[in-house]
Amino acid sequence: MKPAPFTHHRPETVDDALERLEELEDAELLAGNQSLGIVMANRLATPDHLVDLNGVDELEFIDVDDDAVRIGSMTRHRTIERSDRLAECMPLLPEAAGQIAGPSVRNQGTLGGSIGEADPAGNYPAALAALEGTIHLRSSDGTRDVPVDEYFIAYMFTDLREEELIESVSIPTEPFPSERTGMTFLELKRAAQTFPTVSAATSIRVDDPTADEPIVEDARIAMANAADIPLRVEDAEAHVEGTALSAEALEAVVETVASAVTPESEMHADREYKEEVAGEFAKRSLETSYERAAETEI
Numbered sequence: 001m002k003p004a005p006f007t008h009h010r011p012e013t014v015d016d017a018l019e020r021l022e023e024l025e026d027a028e029l030l031a032g033n034q035s036l037g038i039v040m041a042n043r044l045a046t047p048d049h050l051v052d053l054n055g056v057d058e059l060e061f062i063d064v065d066d067d068a069v070r071i072g073s074m075t076r077h078r079t080i081e082r083s084d085r086l087a088e089c090m091p092l093l094p095e096a097a098g099q100i101a102g103p104s105v106r107n108q109g110t111l112g113g114s115i116g117e118a119d120p121a122g123n124y125p126a127a128l129a130a131l132e133g134t135i136h137l138r139s140s141d142g143t144r145d146v147p148v149d150e151y152f153i154a155y156m157f158t159d160l161r162e163e164e165l166i167e168s169v170s171i172p173t174e175p176f177p178s179e180r181t182g183m184t185f186l187e188l189k190r191a192a193q194t195f196p197t198v199s200a201a202t203s204i205r206v207d208d209p210t211a212d213e214p215i216v217e218d219a220r221i222a223m224a225n226a227a228d229i230p231l232r233v234e235d236a237e238a239h240v241e242g243t244a245l246s247a248e249a250l251e252a253v254v255e256t257v258a259s260a261v262t263p264e265s266e267m268h269a270d271r272e273y274k275e276e277v278a279g280e281f282a283k284r285s286l287e288t289s290y291e292r293a294a295e296t297e298i
């Protein structure tokens with residue numbers, strides 16, 4: 001099927017895009033077109049106007065300063081995957097980006113499109129939940145900063161308002177010193193061009209990477225495709241904080257994560273299987289984050 005007829009608009013600034021979003025009846029934003037195109041081709045969405053952000057260069061950037069990492073919404077998955085600066089200070093994001101579909105999707109798809117789509121199986125939503133990111137929204141009336149845990153509300157339903165666009169995402173750097181932190185995005189995937197069955201985004205900060213058994217000071221665990229929104233599992237984090245990632249602590253993580261998730265059954269994985277995988281992948285992802293944290297140099 002082909003999409004229903006629509007008018008294509010190509011603004012060159014954020015202000016221009018927002019003006020059109022406000023003025024036009026039944027308008028939808030277009031980013032990398034890796035999801036919207038499919039939805040429109042199946043006529044599950046039939047907007048009269050598409051406001052195409054591909055000419056809005058000011059939305060494509062990666063900024064790193066002492067306090068935060070900030071990434072523009074039109075930054076492509078490929079750019080995030082290949083960013084040396086992110087690999088150094090926020091490696092969860094390049095690792096999450098590098099596992100999205102194949103190169104053609106990664107060349108076109110954007111951070112903002114993924115957050116706008118809000119698929120609970122998406123890689124960035126879980127990564128941002130683990131990192132306690134903030135979504136920066138903008139409308140003609142001004143800006144709004146929404147913490148990730150308030151942005152995702154229900155299945156593919158967010159706090160984004162009709163007249164707003166996602167301008168950028170930011171993550172505080174202070175809790176993740178690169179010399180004592182390890183991060184891992186681990187997913188179970190049947191094939192490259194599918195969304196994962198379950199993913200686990202984790203981060204671990206240790207007290208002293210040179211110690212024989214470094215102690216976990218801060219742990220983060222967030223799961224994708226395990227509930228109707230990206231799911232942070234703080235109860236499981238508490239099991240490993242203050243430990244040297246003991247076998248008992250990890251066993252408690254497996255149990256806590258498996259009982260916290262509420263996944264939907266799919267053709268290739270029923271709910272029970274996904275619960276088990278979620279617990280096991282949270283554990284494996286934490287183990288890798290711990291190893292990575294212990295390998296860093298002060």
Ligand SMILES: Cc1cc2nc3c(=O)[nH]c(=O)nc-3n(C[C@H](O)[C@H](O)[C@H](O)COP(=O)(O)OP(=O)(O)OC[C@H]3O[C@@H](n4cnc5c(N)ncnc54)[C@H](O)[C@@H]3O)c2cc1C
Pocket residue numbers: 028029030031032033034035036037053073074099100101102105108109110111112113114115116117121122123124160164165166167192193194195196
């Ligand atoms: C075969 C295939 C496999 C995939 N596998 C994965 C995977 O494993 N993991 C994963 O995370 N993703 C996966 N994806 C999705 C991919 O990441 C998409 O690129 C992404 O979800 C949508 O980004 P986009 O830039 O293409 O957005 P578009 O398709 O252009 O837009 C998607 C939605 O976001 C809205 N939107 C776009 N930009 C903004 C903005 N700045 N502000 C507000 N709303 C906005 C649009 O209006 C639309 O509703 C896959 C996609 C395909 C086709």
